[in-house]
Amino acid sequence: xxxxxxxxxxxxxxxxxxxxxxxxxxxxxxxxxxxxxxxxxxxxxxxxxxxxxxxxxxxxxxxxxxxxxxxxxxxxxxxxxxxxxxxxxxxxxxxxxxxxxxxxxxxxxxxxxxxxxxxxxxxxxxxxxxxxxxxxxxxxxxxxxxxxxxxxxxxxxxxxxxxxxxxxxxxxxxxxxxxxxxxxxxxxxxxxxxxxxxxxxxxxxxxxxxxxxxxxxxxxxxxxxxxxxxxxxxxxxxxxxxxxxxxxxxxxxxxxxxxxxxxxxxxxxxxxxxxxxxxxxxxxxxxxxxxxxxxxxxxxxx
Amino acid sequence: xxxxxxxxxxxxxxxxxxxxxxxxxxxxxxxxxxxxxxxxxxxxxxxxxxxxxxxxxxxxxxxxxxxxxxxxxxxxxxxxxxxxxxxxxxxxxxxxxxxxxxxxxxxxxxxxxxxxxxxxxxxxxxxxxxxxxxxxxxxxxxxxxxxxxxxxxxxxxxxxxxxxxxxxxxxxxxxxxxx
Numbered sequence: 459x460x461x462x463x464x465x466x467x468x469x470x471x472x473x474x475x476x477x478x479x480x481x482x483x484x485x486x487x488x489x490x491x492x493x494x495x496x497x498x499x500x501x502x503x504x505x506x507x508x509x510x511x512x513x514x515x516x517x518x519x520x521x522x523x524x525x526x527x528x529x530x531x532x533x534x535x536x537x538x539x540x541x542x543x544x545x546x547x548x549x550x551x552x553x554x555x556x557x558x559x560x561x562x563x564x565x566x567x568x569x570x571x572x573x574x575x576x577x578x579x580x581x582x583x584x585x586x587x588x589x590x591x592x593x594x595x596x597x598x599x600x601x602x603x604x605x606x607x608x609x610x611x612x613x614x615x616x617x618x619x620x621x622x623x624x625x626x627x628x629x630x631x632x633x634x635x636x637x638x639x640x641x642x643x644x645x646x647x648x649x650x651x652x653x654x655x656x657x658x659x660x661x662x663x664x665x666x667x668x669x670x671x672x673x674x675x676x677x678x679x680x681x682x683x684x685x686x687x688x689x690x691x692x693x694x695x696x697x698x699x700x701x702x703x704x705x706x707x708x709x710x711x712x713x714x715x716x717x718x719x720x721x722x723x724x725x726x727x728x729x730x731x732x733x734x735x736x737x738x739x740x741x742x743x744x745x746x747x748x749x750x751x752x753x754x755x756x757x758x759x760x
Numbered sequence: 761x762x763x764x765x766x767x768x769x770x771x772x773x774x775x776x777x778x779x780x781x782x783x784x785x786x787x788x789x790x791x792x793x794x795x796x797x798x799x800x801x802x803x804x805x806x807x808x809x810x811x812x813x814x815x816x817x818x819x820x821x822x823x824x825x826x827x828x829x830x831x832x833x834x835x836x837x838x839x840x841x842x843x844x845x846x847x848x849x850x851x852x853x854x855x856x857x858x859x860x861x862x863x864x865x866x867x868x869x870x871x872x873x874x875x876x877x878x879x880x881x882x883x884x885x886x887x888x889x890x891x892x893x894x895x896x897x898x899x900x901x902x903x904x905x906x907x908x909x910x911x912x913x914x915x916x917x918x919x920x921x922x923x924x925x926x927x928x929x930x931x932x933x934x935x936x937x938x939x
Contacts, residue, residue, distance in 0.1 A: 480781075480817050480819045480854065481821065481852065481854055483781075483783075483810060484783075484808045484810050484820075484821045485821065491823075493825065495846075496825075496840065497836050497839070497840040513833075514831070514832020514833060514835075514836075515832065517832055517833070634844065634846055634847060672842075673841070713837075713841075714921070715833075715922075715925065716833060758830070758832070758833075
C-alpha cells in the first residue's frame, strides 16, 4: 500500500512537466529584455510644439503647415480665413534612429530655418526601466524681411535677423491611448521689436493627447511664457496693441498610412516656433482664433 | 532500500525526459499579406520554440515587436494599431505534434506530420491544426510549416479604408532549427 503511494509521488515530477512548464521554460530562456515605448504621438509635432517622436531611420518627411485668418476678421468674406492663410513648409530627414535634421520656410516675416531633433532617452520597461522619453529640438531662424535701414537708423546685419528656439521634450505614454509631455522651451531673438523686450524668453509647454480610435486622437497644447514681452509702460494700449498671449491649441490627429493630418484651432498664427510661442497677439477670449492644419507625408528613402 | 532505488530510477527517468527537449531561441517567422494595393512582408528572427520528443509537446513564442518591416512607419502601425503589442506582446502556440514517436534523431530523414493545439494572437485563442515538415540531419531536428491565418479570427480589425492595403488572410511561414 505504502509502496504504491510512494511510486505515485515519484512520478509526480513527470506530470508536472506539463505544457505550461514548456511555455514558462521558453519565457525563461528568452530572458528579460528591454521593451521600448513607441508611438507616444502620431506625429512629430503636437500643433506648435514638437513631440518626442522622430521619423524612422532613412525616412524623408515633408510637412505643410497652414494657419488660416482669424474667426473675428471678416470670417466668411475671407472664405473662412483661407484667403489670409499663413504657410510653413518643412523637409526633414533621419540619417539615424536618434537624429533628424531639416529645413523650413515660413511666410510670416519671410523666415528660413534649419533644425535638428535628437533623441536623448527612450521610455522603456523590462531590463531597463525608464519612465519618460526625452527628445531635444534646436532650431535657427533667419528673417529675410525687408528692413528700412534709413528710417530705423541702423543696419540690419545677418546676426540681427536671427532667432533661436530650443525645446526639451519630456514625454510619457501613460497608456495605449493617453500620452502627455512637458516641454521647457528657450526662445532667443537677437533683435526684438522694442528695446525693452526680453531677448531671451522661457516657456514651459504642456501637451496631451487621447486616442479615440486607432486612427484618431484629440490633442491639447498650451505654451505659457514665463517672461512675456508686453508693451513698455507709458504707451497707451488703446493704440490697438494687445499684450502677447500664450499659445493655446486644441486639435485632432488623423492618421492614414503615410500621412498624419492634424486639424486644430489655435490663437497662434506665426506658424514658426519663435512667432507662435512669444509673439501671439490673438486671444481666445476675443475670438481671435485660427483654423489650422499640419500635414505630414513620409517617404522611406534610406 | 528497495524503495530508494526505485525512487532513484524514477528520478533519473525524469532527467532523461528533459534531455529529450529540443529548443531554439532564434526561430524564424515570416508573414506575408497580399492585397490589391501593396504586399507587406515582415520577418521575425527572435522566435523561441520547444519540442518534447518524449510526449510530442510543441510550443512556440513570438515577440510581436520583433517583427521587422521594410518601412519604419509600417512597423509602428502594425504594433500600435493592429496587433496592439503594448497590451499583447506575444503570440503563443502550444499543443502537440501528432505522430511524434516516428521521429528518429539517430538517422537522417524527413517527416510530414500534423501539429495541433491552441494559437493565441492579440489575446484571442483559436484552435489550430496544420501540417509541419520535420527533418533530421546529423542528429539535428528542424521544423518548417506554412499556413494561413485570418486577422478576423483574432479580432485584428482592418478598417474598410485599409482593406485594399492589408489582406485579411495572412500567409505565415515558420522555421525552427533546434539545438
